Amino acid sequence: MQQQPNSDSKPTGTGGAEEPRRSWGDVVLGLATLPIVAFFYAEALTFRKMDWEPLGMAFWPKVVLVGLAILGLAIAADGLRRRTDRNERFRLLAFLPWVAGLVFLAVLPWLGTYLAGLFLIVALSWFLAPEKTLRHAGIAVLNGVGSLILIHIIFAIILGLRIPSGALGF
Amino acid sequence: MAFLDAIPLLFTPLNIGLIFVGVLVGIVVGIIPGLSAAMAVALLIPFTYSLEPINGMAMLVAVFVGGLSGGCITALLLRMPGTPSSVATLLDGYPMASGGQAGRAIGLAVFSSMVGTLISAAILIVAAPVAAAFAVKFYFPEYVAVCIFGLTAIAALSGDTLLKGLFAAGIGLFAATIGMSQEDGVPRFDFEQDSLLAGLNLLPALIGLFAVAQIMKEASKGRNTKTQSLAMTDSVIPRLSDLRKNVWNFIRSGLIGTIVGVMPAMGGGPAGLISYAQAKNAARKTETPPYGQGAPGGVIAAETANNATIGGALIIMLTLGIPGDPVSAVLIGGLMIHGLQPGPQLFTNNAEVVYSVYLSMLVSSFMMAAILFSFSKLLSRVALVPGYILHPPLLLFASIGVYGLNNNLFDVWVMFGFGVLGYTLERLRVPLPPLVLGLVLGPILEGNLRKMVGTFDGITPLFTQPIALTFMLMALASVLFAIYMQIRQRRDRRTKAE
Numbered sequence: 001m002q003q004q005p006n007s008d009s010k011p012t013g014t015g016g017a018e019e020p021r022r023s024w025g026d027v028v029l030g031l032a033t034l035p036i037v038a039f040f041y042a043e044a045l046t047f048r049k050m051d052w053e054p055l056g057m058a059f060w061p062k063v064v065l066v067g068l069a070i071l072g073l074a075i076a077a078d079g080l081r082r083r084t085d086r087n088e089r090f091r092l093l094a095f096l097p098w099v100a101g102l103v104f105l106a107v108l109p110w111l112g113t114y115l116a117g118l119f120l121i122v123a124l125s126w127f128l129a130p131e132k133t134l135r136h137a138g139i140a141v142l143n144g145v146g147s148l149i150l151i152h153i154i155f156a157i158i159l160g161l162r163i164p165s166g167a168l169g170f
Numbered sequence: 171m172a173f174l175d176a177i178p179l180l181f182t183p184l185n186i187g188l189i190f191v192g193v194l195v196g197i198v199v200g201i202i203p204g205l206s207a208a209m210a211v212a213l214l215i216p217f218t219y220s221l222e223p224i225n226g227m228a229m230l231v232a233v234f235v236g237g238l239s240g241g242c243i244t245a246l247l248l249r250m251p252g253t254p255s256s257v258a259t260l261l262d263g264y265p266m267a268s269g270g271q272a273g274r275a276i277g278l279a280v281f282s283s284m285v286g287t288l289i290s291a292a293i294l295i296v297a298a299p300v301a302a303a304f305a306v307k308f309y310f311p312e313y314v315a316v317c318i319f320g321l322t323a324i325a326a327l328s329g330d331t332l333l334k335g336l337f338a339a340g341i342g343l344f345a346a347t348i349g350m351s352q353e354d355g356v357p358r359f360d361f362e363q364d365s366l367l368a369g370l371n372l373l374p375a376l377i378g379l380f381a382v383a384q385i386m387k388e389a390s391k392g393r394n395t396k397t398q399s400l401a402m403t404d405s406v407i408p409r410l411s412d413l414r415k416n417v418w419n420f421i422r423s424g425l426i427g428t429i430v431g432v433m434p435a436m437g438g439g440p441a442g443l444i445s446y447a448q449a450k451n452a453a454r455k456t457e458t459p460p461y462g463q464g465a466p467g468g469v470i471a472a473e474t475a476n477n478a479t480i481g482g483a484l485i486i487m488l489t490l491g492i493p494g495d496p497v498s499a500v501l502i503g504g505l506m507i508h509g510l511q512p513g514p515q516l517f518t519n520n521a522e523v524v525y526s527v528y529l530s531m532l533v534s535s536f537m538m539a540a541i542l543f544s545f546s547k548l549l550s551r552v553a554l555v556p557g558y559i560l561h562p563p564l565l566l567f568a569s570i571g572v573y574g575l576n577n578n579l580f581d582v583w584v585m586f587g588f589g590v591l592g593y594t595l596e597r598l599r600v601p602l603p604p605l606v607l608g609l610v611l612g613p614i615l616e617g618n619l620r621k622m623v624g625t626f627d628g629i630t631p632l633f634t635q636p637i638a639l640t641f642m643l644m645a646l647a648s649v650l651f652a653i654y655m656q657i658r659q660r661r662d663r664r665t666k667a668e
Contacts, residue, residue, distance in 0.1 A: 025598050033337075040344070043359060050354055053624055057351045057358060060616040061344065068340040074333055088597045094390030098382070098593075101565055101586050105579065113570065121562040128389055128558035139559065147563035151570060154202070159213060161574045 023079035025087040030076025037069045100124045112166030117151065118144045173295065176525040180224065188221070188229040189530055193537045196236020200252045201244055201549075203377050203568045206575070207237025207253060208496035215504050223508040224526035230504050231484070231527050234497050235534035238438060238477055239283040239542065243549050246275045246469075250381035250564065254372055255438025255476035257606050258446040260380065261327075262461060262468030269464050272550050273404035274412075278466050280542040281408045282420070282473035287535035289424030289474070290431065290481020294488075295528050301482070302489035305432045310622035311631035315641035316433060317615035320440055320607065322645045323447030325652030327603040329462050332656065334600040341591075342608020343615075345370055352613065353620055365580035372439070372609060374572045374585040379602050381568055382589025385561045387596070406546045412466045419449050419470050427475035431482020437495040438476035440610050443603060445475030451651055480531065487512055488524055 044065065047058035104120040111119070125140035126132070155161045192214065199210035210233045218226030241252030246263040259279060266275035293301060308316075321339065328335020348359045349369020360366040413420075423445040430441035449471035450461040461468050483494035484501075491513035493499035505512055510520055517524055542549075552560070572581045592602055622631060632638050 029598050029600075040359065047358060048354075048356060053353070053620060054627075055620045055623055057354045057356060059620070061347045061358065064340055064343045064347065064612075068337065068344060071333065071337040071340055075337060078333060087599055090594075090597055091390035094386040094593060095590075097385050097389050097561060097565055098586060098590055100562075101382070101569070101589075104566075104569070105582055105586065108579065117566045117570075120566055124562035124565070125558050128561065130556075130558065143559050143563065147566060150563075151566065154198075155570055155574065159199070159205075159574075161570075162577055163570060164573060164577075164579065 023082045023087060026079025026082070027076045030072040030074070030079060033072030033075075034069060037065045037072065041065045041069075096127055097124060100127075108164055108166060110167045112168055113163045114148055114152075115166065115168065117148055121147050173525050173528065176522060177529070179522070180228070180526055180529045185225055185228050185526075185529075186533065188225055189232040189533050190537055192229040192232025192530075193236035193534050193541060196233040196238075197240035197538065197541060199233075200237040200240025202571050203244060203250050203252055203381055203564075205252075205571050206373060206496070207234055208500050209574070210237045211497055211500045211504070215500070215507065218504060219507065223505070223510055223520065223523050226504065226508060227501075227523055228526045228530035230501055231530040232534040232537070234480055234501070235287055235477070235531065236538050236541075237497070238480060239280070239287075239473075239538045242279040242283065242473055243276065243542070243546075246279060247272060247550060247552060248381070248560075248564065249384040250568070251376055253438070254376055254606075254610075255442060255479070256472075257376060257380070257439055257603065258442030258472035258476070259469060261446060261472070261603060262463070262465045263472075265459070265462070265464035266466070266469065269459075271404055271464070273406045273546070274409070274466070275469055276542070276546045276550065277406035277408045278412060278469045279473045280406070280539050280546070281413070282423075282470045283477040283542075284535045284539040285420050286424050286427055286474035286477030287480055287531060287538075289421070290428040290478040290484075291528065291531040291535065292481075293428050294481040294485050294531065298485050298489050301428070301432055301485045305486050305492075306490065307637055308433060309635075310618045310625060311635050311638040312641070313433070313614060313618035314622055314629075315632055315638040315645070316436075317611045317618070319641045319645040319648065320444050320611050321615075322648035322652070323444050323607060324604040325648070325655075326447035326450040326461075327443065327607065328601050330659065331599055331601060332652070334598075335604045338595065338600050338602065339604040339608040342605040342610075343612040344608075345375070345605075346609050346612030347616070353617055365578075368576075370584050370588075370609075371575060371581050373575060374581040375588045375609060376439075376606060377568050377572060378585040378588025379592035379605065381564070382585060383592030383596060383602075385565055386589060386593045388557045388561060391557075406543055412470075416467055416470045419452075419467050420474050422448060422452070423471045423474035424478045427478025428482040428485075430475070431479030431494060432485055433482075434486065434492055434494045436479075436614070437483075437610075438479045439606065441479045442472040442476040443607050443610075445471045447648075451648070451655075477535075484527060484531070488516060488527065489514065 041062065044058045044061045049056045100120055100123055104116050108116045121144035122140045125143045126137060129136040129140065156163055195214060196207060196210050199205045200207060211230050214230060214233055218229060238253065238255050241256035242259045244250040244252045245256040245260040246267045249260050249264040251257050251260060263275045263279060324335050324339045325332060348366060350357050350367055357367050426445040426448065427441045430436045446468055449467050453461060453467055457465060459465055483498045486492045486494050487498040487502060493502050502512055510516060510523060569582050572585050573579060575581055595602060632642055
C-alpha cells in the first residue's frame with residue numbers, strides 16, 4: 001500500500017537539505033533480515049525428509065528464505081545508493097498501546113477480562129488524554145466501565161461467546 | 171422455470187423477516203474486528219433447528235451476505251478490517267474517508283457489495299452446473315497457476331516500492347509455513363511450543379497488521395496532534411459519474427470474485443486483492459486520485475469481488491458438496507442438521523432449499539444495502555470520537571474478538587506481534603498488502619506445488635493443461651505489464667527531472 005502523507009514523516013538521514021541522505025532504515029532492515037533468515041534456514045535443515053515425497057517439507061521454506069535473503073541484500077544496497085530517505089520516524093509513544101496490550105495479556109490469566117480490560121482502557125485513555133485533569137481521569141474511568149458493559153452485552157449476552165476469566169473468577 | 175414458480179412460496183413474511191434478522195446479525199458481527207462471518211453463521215445455526223430447511227437456509231445465507239459486507243465499515247473508517255475480506259477495501263477506502271469523503275467511500279463500498287452479491291447470485295442461478303464443471307477441472311497444476319497469477323498482484327499492490335513489496339510478500343509466505351505442515355502432518359518452526367503447532371491464524375495477523383499498527387500510529391501523534399476527523403459530511407448515495415466510470419470494473423471484479431470463490435480455500439481476501447490489482451492495472455495513468463490514495467475504483471474493485479465470492483462458494487457447496495471456505499463449511503453443517511446432503515441430488519430431491527438459497531442471496535443483498543445506507547451516518551460517528559477515548563476500547567474489542575476465534579490467548583499474542591511488525595514495516599515504507607497476499611496464498615501454493623511435482627514428476631503440467639496454461643499466460647502478461655509500467659515511470663521521472 002502506498003503511504004499516506006503523514007505529519008510525522010521526516011527524513012531520518014543526516015545532513016542538510018542538499019546533502020545526499022542514505023536510507024539507513026532500509027540498510028538496517030535489509031541487513032537485519034540476514035541473521036534471521038540464517039537462523040530459520042538452519043532450523044529448516046533439521047526437518048525430516050519424507051521418502052514418499054520428492055520435494056520434502058523443508059523445500060518451500062528454504063526457497064522463501066533464500067528469496068528473503070536476496071531481497072534483504074537488495075534493499076540494503078538500495079538504501080545505501082538512495083539519495084533521499086523517505087522512511088518515516090519511529091516514535092516511542094506509538095509503542096504505548098502495544099506495551100499496554102502486552103501487560104493486559106500478561107495479567108489476563110490472573111485478573112480476567114473485566115479487571116484486566118478495565119486496567120487497559122483506563123490506563124491507556126489516561127496516558128493518551130490531551131491533558132491530565134480530573135475531568136480526563138473521569139472520562140478514562142467512564143470509558144473503561146462503559147466499554148466493558150458494552151463488551152459484556154455483545155460478547156457474553158448476545159453472542160454467547162466465552163470471555164477469558166482469570167484466577168479471581170471475573 | 172421452477173425457480174419462478176417457487177418465488178411466491180419463498181416470499182413469505184417469515185422468510186423475509188428471517189433474512190432481515192440474518193443480515194443484521196451478519197453486519198454487526200462483520201463490523202466487530204475479529205469476529206468472522208463463519209462464526210456468525212455458526213452462532214445462528216441453533217436458531218434454525220425449529221425452522222423449516224428453506225427458512226433456516228435463507229437466514230444462514232443472509233448472515234453470510236451481511237457478515238461479508240459489514241466488515242467494510244470499520245475498514246473504511248478506522249482502517250481496521252472487520253473480516254479478512256475487507257483488507258483490499260481499506261487501501262483506497264481509508265484514504266478516501268480520511269480525506270473527507272467518508273460518505274462517498276461508504277456509499278461506493280455498500281453499493282459495490284450489493285452489485286458483487288447480485289453478479290455472483292446471477293451466475294449461481296444461471297450457470298451453477300457449468301461453474302461446478304469448471305471447478306472440478308481444478309487440480310494441483312491449476313491451483314499452482316492461479317496462485318502464481320495471484321502473486322503477480324504484488325506489483326500493483328506495492329506502489330512505487332516493488333522491491334519492498336516482494337520482500338513483504340516473502341515475509342507473508344514464510345509466516346504461513348510456521349506450524350503443522352498439512353502435507354506431512356509434521357510441525358515446522360514450532361520450537362516445541364504447542365501454541366505454534368496450529369500456525370499463525372490469518373485474522374489475528376490481519377488485525378495486528380492493520381488495526382493495532384494504526385492505533386500505534388495514531389498514538390504516536392501525541393497530545394498536540396489534532397484527532398483526525400472522519401466526519402461524514404458528504405452523501406452516501408453513490409455518484410452516477412463514479413458508477414458510470416466503473417461499469418467494466420464492476421463486471422470484471424464480480425467475475426474475478428465468483429471465480430475465486432469457486433476455488434476452495436481462497437475466499438474473499440485474495441479475491442479483493444487480485445481484483446484491486448487488476449483494476450489498478452486497467453486504470454488510466456492519469457486517474458486522480460491515483461490508486462492507493464483514495465481512488466473510488468479501488469473501493470469498488472475490492473468490495474465487488476469480495477462479495478462475489480459468496481456466489482462462487484455456494485456454487486461448489488450446492489452442486490458438489492465441497493466447502494469452498496469456512497462459511498460454506500458451516501453452511502453444509504446447517505444443511506446436514508436438517509437431514510439434507512449437498513450435492514447434485516439436492517437439486518432434484520430438495521429443489522426448494524436451493525431456491526431458498528438463491529432468493530436469500532438476492533433479497534439479502536438489497537436488505538444489506540438498505541440497512542448499511544440507513545445506518546452509515548450513525549456508524550460514521552464512531553470515527554468522530556477522539557482517539558484517546560476510541561482506541562483503548564477498540565484494542566480490547568479486537569483482543570476479545572480474536573480470542574473468540576479459537577478461545578486461544580496465543581491468537582491475541584499473534585495479533586500484537588503482527589501489530590508491531592505492521593507499524594515497523596509501514597515506517598520503513600514496506601507495503602503491507604503483499605504480505606497479506608503471501609500469508610493467504612502461501613499454504614495453497616506450497617501444498618499444490620508439492621502435490622503437483624509428486625504426481626506429475628515436474629512442473630510441465632503448468633504449461634500443458636489448458637486452464638493452468640491460461641493462468642500462467644495471464645501471470646506472464648501481468649509481470650510484463652508491471653515491468654513496462656516501471657520502465658515508463660522511471661522514464662517519466664527522468665523527463666521531469668530534466
